[in-house]
Amino acid sequence: MNESKKVLFIVNKYSGTEYRPEVEGRIIEACEKQDIECTIEFTQGPGHATELAQQVVDHKMYDMVVAVGGDGTVNEVAKGLLHSSIPMGIIPKGSGNGLARHLGISTKIPLAINYLFNSQTIAMDTFKVNGKLSLNVSGIGFDGHIANLFGKDKKRGLQGYAKLTISEFIRFKEFEAEITTENASIKRKAFIIAFANSSQYGNNARIAPAASVCDEILHVCYLQKVPAYRLDFVYNFFNGTIEQSSFCEIHTAKKVNIKLNTPMAFHIDGEPCGVDDHFQIEIVPHSLRINVPKHSLKF
Numbered sequence: 001m002n003e004s005k006k007v008l009f010i011v012n013k014y015s016g017t018e019y020r021p022e023v024e025g026r027i028i029e030a031c032e033k034q035d036i037e038c039t040i041e042f043t044q045g046p047g048h049a050t051e052l053a054q055q056v057v058d059h060k061m062y063d064m065v066v067a068v069g070g071d072g073t074v075n076e077v078a079k080g081l082l083h084s085s086i087p088m089g090i091i092p093k094g095s096g097n098g099l100a101r102h103l104g105i106s107t108k109i110p111l112a113i114n115y116l117f118n119s120q121t122i123a124m125d126t127f128k129v130n131g132k133l134s135l136n137v138s139g140i141g142f143d144g145h146i147a148n149l150f151g152k153d154k155k156r157g158l159q160g161y162a163k164l165t166i167s168e169f170i171r172f173k174e175f176e177a178e179i180t181t182e183n184a185s186i187k188r189k190a191f192i193i194a195f196a197n198s199s200q201y202g203n204n205a206r207i208a209p210a211a212s213v214c215d216e217i218l219h220v221c222y223l224q225k226v227p228a229y230r231l232d233f234v235y236n237f238f239n240g241t242i243e244q245s246s247f248c249e250i251h252t253a254k255k256v257n258i259k260l261n262t263p264m265a266f267h268i269d270g271e272p273c274g275v276d277d278h279f280q281i282e283i284v285p286h287s288l289r290i291n292v293p294k295h296s297l298k299f
């Protein structure tokens, strides 16, 4: 495990559909076998994971920090570790686990724990949306709207998400955007504009199949409102072939400036962030050290 000896596990009990106390037992057992000194801390509320990770950086107390949760928890831990030499690990325990899935980390907890001790460290890109850190996929429009509703609703899991998405889909309208990147200035009508560092939102819903977290590039994805009968779009979305769909256009850029005709809800790594009508997005190359399974070849 890259000579890590002392490891802090930051556990968000509220990630995913239910609290799974057996996870802590498995972590302790695996660490004992590997002769790793482990500490487990539970998050006490939003933002706490960042404070814990920041303390590790300030006092150099651990060799690795592991986020045990979903993309929101991973984001909070990364905020504390950004630009430091301390690597982050992930044990995916959220509802979507987009970044973990992209990196080839198993969503089967025992396997994810084993891979932690058989990993390689990479320096992944992150990006900023209006100054806020994002690691995975962030977006404006319908997905932001759903994240805002989902956050308030407190329901977790694919079923709750799907129900809410269907009921809101009919009423949500496309918006107009002026987009400027280092490559071009364009205007688009969109239902969603997503900024993808990794390939997927989570649950293998691949918004940017060709994305890599190490290429210093963001994939900017414009989605039109898809008629409900176009099930082929859903197939493309989950099959990694969304680029073949006429409803989706994907550009690449390092820096993006967006002005909207009306304020829109947005989300960062699935977490609701309110509304805005002006967005500045910028890649931050190789800013986070992260441990991925040795067998992962493409990230």
Ligand SMILES: Nc1ncnc2c1ncn2[C@@H]1O[C@H](COP(=O)(O)OP(=O)(O)OP(=O)(O)O)[C@@H](O)[C@H]1O
Binding pocket: 012, 013, 014, 015, 016, 017, 043, 044, 045, 046, 047, 048, 069, 070, 071, 072, 073, 074, 076, 093, 094, 095, 096, 097, 098, 156, 202, 269, 270, 271
């Ligand atoms: N003790 C706590 N009580 C309530 N909420 C918490 C606590 N600790 C962390 N949180 C919040 O829980 C939220 C959800 O976490 P997370 O994203 O990890 O799970 P998820 O939404 O189920 O997974 P995913 O994002 O992969 O779908 C985050 O916004 C985080 O700030």
